Amino acid sequence: xxxxxxxxxxxxxxxxVARSPRVxxxxxxxxxxxxxxxxxIYGLVYEIITGSREPGRKPDAYDMSMEELRREQxxxxxxLKTEFHVLTLGYLDRGKIRFALSPxxxxxxxxxxxxxDEEKEALSSEDFFLRAIITSPNVPAxxxxxxxxxxxxxxxxxxxxxxxxxxxxxxxxxxxxxxxLASILRRLL
Amino acid sequence: xxxxRKDFAGELTDKIRLAKEELRLKSExxxxxxxxxxxxxxxxxxxxxxxxxxxxxxxxxxxxxxxxVSSDGSQIFPDRHEALPCYLINISSITLTYGDEARAELSSxxxxxxxxxxxFTTWGGKKVPADSDVISLKRTLMEFERxxxxxxxxxxxxxxxxxxxxxxxxxxxxxxxxxxxxxxxxPFLRILEEFRALRIxxxxxxSYPGSTDVINALRVGLCPEKxxxxxxxxxxxxxxxxxxxxxxxxxxxxxxxxLDTGEASAVFKSSSKILEMYGEHHIYFFYINxxxxxxxxxxxxxxxxxxRLLALVHTLIFDQAKKGKGYPVSIAEAHEQAVVxxxxxxxxxxxxxxxxVKSDFAVTVSRxxxxxxxxxx
Numbered sequence: 001x002x003x004x005x006x007x008x009x010x011x012x013x014x015x016x017v018a019r020s021p022r023v024x025x026x027x028x029x030x031x032x033x034x035x036x037x038x039x040x041i042y043g044l045v046y047e048i049i050t051g052s053r054e055p056g057r058k059p060d061a062y063d064m065s066m067e068e069l070r071r072e073q074x075x076x077x078x079x080l081k082t083e084f085h086v087l088t089l090g091y092l093d094r095g096k097i098r099f100a101l102s103p104x105x106x107x108x109x110x111x112x113x114x115x116x117d118e119e120k121e122a123l124s125s126e127d128f129f130l131r132a133i134i135t136s137p138n139v140p141a142x143x144x145x146x147x148x149x150x151x152x153x154x155x156x157x158x159x160x161x162x163x164x165x166x167x168x169x170x171x172x173x174x175x176x177x178x179x180x181l182a183s184i185l186r187r188l189l
Numbered sequence: 190x191x192x193x194r195k196d197f198a199g200e201l202t203d204k205i206r207l208a209k210e211e212l213r214l215k216s217e218x219x220x221x222x223x224x225x226x227x228x229x230x231x232x233x234x235x236x237x238x239x240x241x242x243x244x245x246x247x248x249x250x251x252x253x254x255x256x257x258v259s260s261d262g263s264q265i266f267p268d269r270h271e272a273l274p275c276y277l278i279n280i281s282s283i284t285l286t287y288g289d290e291a292r293a294e295l296s297s298x299x300x301x302x303x304x305x306x307x308x309f310t311t312w313g314g315k316k317v318p319a320d321s322d323v324i325s326l327k328r329t330l331m332e333f334e335r336x337x338x339x340x341x342x343x344x345x346x347x348x349x350x351x352x353x354x355x356x357x358x359x360x361x362x363x364x365x366x367x368x369x370x371x372x373x374x375x376p377f378l379r380i381l382e383e384f385r386a387l388r389i390x391x392x393x394x395x396s397y398p399g400s401t402d403v404i405n406a407l408r409v410g411l412c413p414e415k416x417x418x419x420x421x422x423x424x425x426x427x428x429x430x431x432x433x434x435x436x437x438x439x440x441x442x443x444x445x446x447x448l449d450t451g452e453a454s455a456v457f458k459s460s461s462k463i464l465e466m467y468g469e470h471h472i473y474f475f476y477i478n479x480x481x482x483x484x485x486x487x488x489x490x491x492x493x494x495x496x497r498l499l500a501l502v503h504t505l506i507f508d509q510a511k512k513g514k515g516y517p518v519s520i521a522e523a524h525e526q527a528v529v530x531x532x533x534x535x536x537x538x539x540x541x542x543x544x545x546v547k548s549d550f551a552v553t554v555s556r557x558x559x560x561x562x563x564x565x566x
Binding site for chain 2: 054057060070071072073074075077078079
């Protein structure tokens with residue numbers, strides 16, 4: 001498996017955490033990803049964290065450029081890790097994406113792949129992903145909506161109708177919070 | 190207590206001043222002191238002198254690219270209150286390459302010892318259980334074996350240093366019977382020989398050293414006798430011995446007033462008894478001011494006598510200490526990778542118990558072991 005972007009190191013029904021193979025590299029915030037083992041689980045990256053591998057050790061300031069650090073303190077890159085958190089959107093059920101939590105979370109150590117444009121299109125064909133974001137308590141919902149929508153629109157080759165459709169869905173979901181809706185829509189332009 | 194401490198500090202300053210003056214004076218006739226040290230018989234470890242002892246070498250230029258290799262070990266000692274008599278040694282491997290091809294390889298690997306030949310050792314013709322001293326020496330040997338392996342597997346470019354935490358002088362073996370001593374010493378010297386053949390300098394780094402070898406040499410210098418024989422000291426009736434004004438100082442104190450940051454002291458010869466076995470690998474040492482502290486660096490004779498290797502050790506150790514904010518980064522990482530914590534130890538023994546249960550073995554632990562695990566109220 002050479003093109004994987006992460007390996008599941010914490011697995012749960014509502015989401016999972018994956019470790020990047022290289023420090024500092026991760027799928028972007030808001031990108032659609034999937035696991036590759038068993039029945040694929042689809043999700044959205046909502047948090048990327050780089051920090052020490054060991055709980056008792058904290059990164060220190062070195063007063064060096066990235067280039068200097070790589071030349072003169074190469075060990076620090078072995079002592080850091082980058083992990084990203086994924087919010088589960090759905091899973092593949094008998095060849096079809098089902099927008100619901102998977103009966104079982106992804107196996108630990110399964111690889112994580114970036115979704116293809118076709119998969120992104122399928123995942124954004126309905127507005128369920130927006131609802132999943134809005135109803136999740138621990139994600140930066142508004143920014144995740146913006147990033148995932150922009151990503152989906154790119155995969156759909158800037159389909160304008162798609163944006164209008166999703167805008168309508170958002171106005172329905174956020175009908176009680178005009179300020180919030182307005183802020184999201186303004187930032188989507 | 191504070192007042193006493195203050196008085197002591199004042200006394201120390203006087204002693205350091207005196208020792209520094211003595212070091213300067215003796216540097217003018219260092220050959221005389223060197224001869225006297227060699228001929229004298231004292232009860233202390235006295236530094237052998239082969240150059241002006243007050244001299245300080247400036248920091249040589251660091252090669253643009255270099256590799257530092259190190260290893261450290263940690264162990265779980267056998268516990269007779271546990272289900273099985275066995276022990277574990279975890280050895281780390283550190284290779285840090287700097288410059289254009291910079292890379293870092295950090296890892297560690299445990300070894301489990303449970304067979305009779307591991308659990309028992311021959312000690313003066315008798316078979317005795319391996320205790321913490323024996324296991325620690327075995328561990329030291331494993332660390333050097335690992336460092337050698339790492340050096341060999343690394344495509345050395347001529348600027349490689351092998352670093353070990355602590356002394357290269359296996360003085361603990363002085364009190365061991367020959368059969369046990371040889372079991373450690375012979376392979377240890379073989380490893381040093383391989384380093385010599387590869388021309389890779391190996392160095393032992395001692396942070397915050399408590400050694401007094403150079404102070405002791407100066408004390409021999411202070412002795413009014415032509416040659417000092419401490420057990421025939423004619424001054425024992427005096428209120429203070431002629432050699433005692435600088436007694437109680439360590440070399441570290443002295444060299445903190447002599448060396449600027451980056452500078453290394455003259456190279457001295459250690460007079461540890463065990464070194465009689467070292468031959469060509471006799472251990473020499475120098476002090477270095479790494480900025481945060483004065484450290485002691487030990488090297489085999491063939492490094493001490495090779496100007497290029499010595500300068501390489503000097504500059505690379507300073508660079509390693511700078512990178513590690515006062516302590517060589519490769520040695521610090523070797524420790525971090527090797528360390529076995531109390532939690533790991535508990536996990537290790539519980540794994541063994543579990544494996545035994547799975548194989549239908551009766552697990553018997555002592556009542557003491559049991560009571561520690563399940564303390565009642």
